[in-house]
Amino acid sequence: MRILDKDTIILNVNGESVELKSGSTIADALEHTDSPHNPGTSVGILKVSEEYRKEEVTSYRIITSKGEVEIELNDLEKYSVQTWVQLFKKFEGKRVRWLSRDAVAFGSVSADISIEREPASFDKFDVLFGAGGYDTDNTHLIICRQKHTGEYGQPRDGAFGRVVSGKNILMGLDKGDEIIEIKPVIKWEHAGNSIFTSDLTTRLEHDDQVFSFIGVEMSPNAPYGVKHFFTLVKNGIFKVDATASAYICDRRLQGEKCRYENFEPRIQGSVSVRTAGYGTGKVFISRTDMPATIMHSVIGHVKEGIELVKMARPGHRLTVLTVPDQIMLSGMSLHEARESLLESGVKIIVEGYESDDAVVVEQRPETTIDILGGSEVIVKTIPSSNLVKIRLYDDLAPKSIDYFRSSVGLKFNRVGTMKADMIYDTTYIFDPEKDLKIHKEIFPENTPSKIIHSGDIGITNQASKRMGTIGIKIEDDDLFGPTGEKFANTNIIGKVLEPHKLKNLKEGDFMYIVEMPDMGEDDVSGK
Structure with a gap:
């Protein structure tokens, strides 16, 4: 392990480990990493306590091709838990090997585990290893979908963890899905003090974790809800008007009607818009898992920066990046519109004026999701002088x-x-x-x-x-x-x-x- 001198600190900025001079500020860290940040928006700092540094990570985010599942380890002294800590990265890139009503298995990898050759009982959402054919070189990661009895060549100490978030993602996994990445989770609310500030002159300390933006992946199932969100964050800012234990909320579009399009559970990080009743048009980001409702259409999910969502307080503003970017051609010159679509592969069809001074005044389809889904857009143009x-x-x-x-x-x-x-x-x-x-x-x-x-x-x-x-x-x-x-x-x-x-x-x-x-x-x- 490298020993740092007193003039150097190591930080984690939006997931990137960086080395800076002692006394460096938030502004220094953001500039060094070229991190997204809009003026006036708040940055979150997690200061990991000395007590926490001595503890082992107890939760992991399993990022699949369907979404994220978070698991929590159940006993740090278990041999299976220690095996997981050593092996978890090997499951990245592994596909669903088999699935049933009872469980889904990813794999396989080689593991040094002692297995049972007898059936055992498992609870819903248990996480365990299983040796296919009782061969530990063919070890799978098994996640239980329901309570059942099974014989998987499981270790003698049984399940080593439990799903605590993303349960609907687990139920939706199918053949062909894979584990993209597995990340240890630092529970910031237990790990130490957190600072939430827009003052970029704030000095940072060794081991600080810095979060400057939230990255939202928009849902292909909610084209008009996504357009609503694009309008809300058109300047790259989510304004935190209200918070509760379960969500944060931006009220700037309250009163604007939005179609109900996507019924699904609001897991941690879900972005939803209220489509009926008092508060129609408000946009929420979930801090905890909540059930689906006919009042809230889910329009996207936070993929980066969930820590900011947890730290946010009323009156603060958050920098937001979206995937995909909005396709908004109206107001552009026809030349600019064509240039903006080159990388997306979307074909532009012109109705109207096509001279050098042509400007776009309408587009069909009107939503980004529908344009990308159909791979073409029709634009109406007029002379800019009109x-x-x-x-x-x-x-x-x-x-x-x-x-x-x-x-x-x-x-x-x-x-x-x-x-x-x-x-x-x-x-x-x-x-x-x-x-x-x-x-x-x-x-x-x-x-x-x-x-x-x-x-x-x-x-x-x-x-x-x-x-x-x-x-x-x-x-x-x-x-x-x-x-x-x-x-x-x-x-x-x-x-x-x-x-x-x-x-x-x-x-x-x-x-x-x-x-x-x-x-x-x-x-x-x-x-």
């Missing part, structure tokens, strides 16, 4: 803007769609993509008192029967708002930056809009 730029006043009319973004498709896409329903004089009334009037409240906010400016976007608030109507003025007006209502019934939510582009719009035409950042230089009060 794309209408808008700026929204989030600080002045947040509720109205939430309604607007949801109605025109900007909540989940880069480009929104508005259909011209009625045009008269200098007023343009639009039929939004989705009618959300019965789902969203539109209280008066940012109502004008003196003048409406050219380009102002307004929504009729609930003081009027025409609540939810969206309108735009292309000339100044001191009498009526953009929807033709009096000022008290009108919420000003933003402005069209190039109102002259609306002059060629006819009733029934679609207008495609894209948001521009608020630069803060405009008078947006309407007062």
Whole structure:
């Protein structure tokens, strides 16, 4: 064993062992390992206690082609347990050798074990060795699916462990499945103190374990739920709004409807979206195993960084990486869209304008999972000069803007769609993509008192029967708002930056809009 000098520390950063100078900070460790981390998000540090260092690992994650199963050793003094500690890496790459209603076996490897040639009783989820044909050079890892009696050429000391997590994965294993990797698990909640901080100047100590992100593998069974999650973490951040012993939760999309698609148990690390009842649209990550429910559609699983999920507290933010990345072509130039799909092998089919200044405004299928499943995507394109730029006043009319973004498709896409329903004089009334009037409240906010400016976007608030109507003025007006209502019934939510582009719009035409950042230089009060 190498002896370190006092100026050197060894750390584990997102599973990678690194050697740094004493006094190094979180920032140093992340830079040295090129670890994913978004500004303002929290990093978890597990400080392993001296007492724990003297103990042996008691749990292992068995990563299979179907998912993860965690086992816990039952007696560290057992010969079979000590054999497992010596041999577990040899089972990596081993496939299911046989399976039955009672058990599944991976193998085989050579093991120095003393075996029984008699039947024995086993409990559901027991883990043991079994020598096929009583030949210890043909030793299998056997995991029990139910309580039963069997004769496997098992060691005299019986089962050495028990499945504690991923039980549904065990039940779904089949011929052809294999063990990809086996990892010892440090139970951070028992191992020592943990620190959860966004201060990257925090100094690290020898043997610290550092976690900077969570990696989520999205489910192919929930295309719309996955799109919902992509929207939530579009900036690479999961915001921890609430925690409980069983989950952490991000509420930013609460109120947004999402299809129920995938009924499966919510094991530790499962990502799910609530699809009905109070809290519809909220996204959860499970800290413990929970049963399936018709209220929560499972949309993915945390494959890296579950420690951050366990450490997280309300108010913190977590860096998130997803597999696959989202395919969102709207708002890209046609050239950019084609370039972005080169590595994926997805074929792009163009409907519409194809010159150098073409920009994508729609894609079919709309979800990443469906695009990857079908290996092609159809895009609708228009000249970039026809794309209408808008700026929204989030600080002045947040509720109205939430309604607007949801109605025109900007909540989940880069480009929104508005259909011209009625045009008269200098007023343009639009039929939004989705009618959300019965789902969203539109209280008066940012109502004008003196003048409406050219380009102002307004929504009729609930003081009027025409609540939810969206309108735009292309000339100044001191009498009526953009929807033709009096000022008290009108919420000003933003402005069209190039109102002259609306002059060629006819009733029934679609207008495609894209948001521009608020630069803060405009008078947006309407007062």
